[in-house]
Amino acid sequence: METLPIFYSTQTGHNLELALWFVNQFRNAGVDTMTVNMATANPILLTKVPTALIITGTYGMGELAFEALPFVEKLRQLSLTHLQCGVTGIGDRYYHNDFCKAVDVVAKAVTTAGASLLTPPLKIDLEFTADDWQRLNQLAIQLIQIVQAV
Numbered sequence: 001m002e003t004l005p006i007f008y009s010t011q012t013g014h015n016l017e018l019a020l021w022f023v024n025q026f027r028n029a030g031v032d033t034m035t036v037n038m039a040t041a042n043p044i045l046l047t048k049v050p051t052a053l054i055i056t057g058t059y060g061m062g063e064l065a066f067e068a069l070p071f072v073e074k075l076r077q078l079s080l081t082h083l084q085c086g087v088t089g090i091g092d093r094y095y096h097n098d099f100c101k102a103v104d105v106v107a108k109a110v111t112t113a114g115a116s117l118l119t120p121p122l123k124i125d126l127e128f129t130a131d132d133w134q135r136l137n138q139l140a141i142q143l144i145q146i147v148q149a150v
């Protein structure tokens with residue numbers, strides 16, 4: 001079975017916590033996984049896996065963290081037509097129109113590279129709702145099913 005990579009970007013730890021929640025879901029389902037910080041990752045790994053999860057925080061005014069920019073810029077230039085990708089991230093609704101904007105930036109980069117999104121980008125507020133957990137669970141199940149089918 002393929003390993004299911006989780007790429008994350010975090011500054012204060014929330015999005016790493018979310019990544020670790022997915023790690024638990026995957027391991028409980030018997031799926032091998034690894035977490036990779038976008039600050040140091042090479043997106044070329046995405047050319048070698050059938051599915052992946054990308055989790056990003058939003059900073060500035062609706063921007064990616066500075067250290068995640070090279071990863072997303074390189075990703076955009078790859079050919080990822082084989083890839084089915086989940087994209088999510090925790091932001092803060094306090095930022096209104098900029099709420100979780102970096103999640104949209106990553107989703108756009110992924111589709112520009114030819115990959116398909118498993119769900120619309122999942123934007124999660126710091127104060128998780130029951131609906132958020134349901135959507136995250138659903139995404140985890142979809143990712144697990146893809147890896148198990150390979």
Ligand SMILES: Cc1cc2nc3c(=O)[nH]c(=O)nc-3n(C[C@H](O)[C@H](O)[C@H](O)COP(=O)(O)O)c2cc1C
Pocket residue numbers: 009010011012013014015016057058059060061062063090091092093095098099100101126
């Ligand atoms: C300086 C600063 C700017 C932020 N800008 C945004 C923003 O534009 N949109 C948003 O949804 N959240 C914004 N946030 C909130 C963070 O995205 C949120 O706290 C998130 O949980 C941080 O993730 P992390 O703990 O993984 O770094 C901002 C936070 C800081 C400190």
